[in-house]
Amino acid sequence: MASRALLVLLASLAFSFLLSGSVEAQGLSVGFYSKTCPSAEAIVFDEMSKIIKLAPSLAGPLLRMHFHDCFVRGCDASVLLNSTKGNVAEKDARPNLSLRGYGVIDRVKSKLEKACPGVVSCADILALVARDVVVLSKGPFWPVWTGRRDGFVSIANETKQLPPPTSNITTLISMFAAKGLSVKDLVVLSGGHTIGISHCSSFNDRLYNFTGKANLADIDPTLEKHYLAKLRTICKPNDAVTFVEMDPGSFRTFDTGYYKQVSKRRGVFHSDEALLEHPLTKAYILKHAAAPESEFFKDFGDSMISMGNIGVLTGSAGEIRKKCSVIN
Ligand SMILES: *[C@@H]1O[C@H](CO)[C@@H](O)[C@H](O)[C@H]1NC(C)=O
Numbered sequence: 385m386a387s388r389a390l391l392v393l394l395a396s397l398a399f400s401f402l403l404s405g406s407v408e409a410q411g412l413s414v415g416f417y418s419k420t421c422p423s424a425e426a427i428v429f430d431e432m433s434k435i436i437k438l439a440p441s442l443a444g445p446l447l448r449m450h451f452h453d454c455f456v457r458g459c460d461a462s463v464l465l466n467s468t469k470g471n472v473a474e475k476d477a478r479p480n481l482s483l484r485g486y487g488v489i490d491r492v493k494s495k496l497e498k499a500c501p502g503v504v505s506c507a508d509i510l511a512l513v514a515r516d517v518v519v520l521s522k523g524p525f526w527p528v529w530t531g532r533r534d535g536f537v538s539i540a541n542e543t544k545q546l547p548p549p550t551s552n553i554t555t556l557i558s559m560f561a562a563k564g565l566s567v568k569d570l571v572v573l574s575g576g577h578t579i580g581i582s583h584c585s586s587f588n589d590r591l592y593n594f595t596g597k598a599n600l601a602d603i604d605p606t607l608e609k610h611y612l613a614k615l616r617t618i619c620k621p622n623d624a625v626t627f628v629e630m631d632p633g634s635f636r637t638f639d640t641g642y643y644k645q646v647s648k649r650r651g652v653f654h655s656d657e658a659l660l661e662h663p664l665t666k667a668y669i670l671k672h673a674a675a676p677e678s679e680f681f682k683d684f685g686d687s688m689i690s691m692g693n694i695g696v697l698t699g700s701a702g703e704i705r706k707k708c709s710v711i712n
Pocket residue numbers: 466707709710
């Protein structure tokens with residue numbers, strides 16, 4: 385009897401593993417709050433609609449925030465925790481420069497706390513907000529898997545796990561692989577650069593100091609030369625304040641504009657240009673620079689679901705924070 389039960393159990397485990405990949409196995413589901421806080425997703429969308437209408441430039445940073453959260457310690461809202469006496473949190477590490485909108489998350493959280501106290505995690509809010517800012521920028525909708533719980537720890541130096549904008553293709557692929565993401569996820573998620581801005585400091589080396597010689601001829605030869613000249617008129621050497629649109633002309637619309645830019649060697653980051661150095665990522669860019677949006681949109685949702693599954697805390701692990709910037 386016992387061994388038969390064990391066999392059935394093993395078989396069903398193997399089966400559900402095959403069926404669901406890792407998402408369901410980790411305890412996330414679509415509509416996790418449908419009984420405990422039925423209006424949760426509507427509350428988030430309603431709040432985000434108002435916010436993005438007033439401040440459309442927050443869409444890029446808020447999409448990025450979910451990415452920063454998931455790549456460091458899993459999608460556990462560690463990115464939202466404040467530093468404390470004796471601990472410098474992720475928030476205060478260098479890669480935080482591209483993040484804004486912590487106040488937005490607090491505002492959404494307080495609406496949710498009013499409706500259903502102690503139910504919706506900050507980690508899930510980040511995942512829902514990321515989806516909603518894409519939708520509100522005319523991009524795709526995808527079903528967000530929810531049920532994440534919030535972690536207790538945030539350590540500044542762990543942001544080293546985020547691929548820097550200076551990364552080459554080898555580094556990008558291995559840093560994504562370290563999080564269980566594929567080469568396709570890399571090129572698809574990079575398409576998120578279709579919205580938002582970049583500070584000159586993230587790519588100034590390509591304009592003025594590519595090999596450390598720091599003279600006007602020390603440029604990144606892979607950057608298209610007219611675009612380089614244009615970027616130099618905007619970004620001065622050592623410029624720490626100015627920024628540029630990553631997808632000029634449509635930086636508030638989620639579309640395939642990023643691939644059009646990169647295909648012309650006009651991606652601002654070295655890590656954008658690097659995507660032309662691998663056959664798979666290059667083929668994807670060239671195809672989607674010209675293709676209708678539908679396939680990229682579908683891929684983007686799929687890759688966001690995979691990213692949203694990195695290292696999640698579920699069940700009784702972690703907690704549901706009352707305030708996103710501090711543990712309970
Ligand atoms: C976290 O830090 C921010 C910025 O310093 C501050 O405004 C906020 O009140 C802090 N959160 C809490 C719960 O103290």
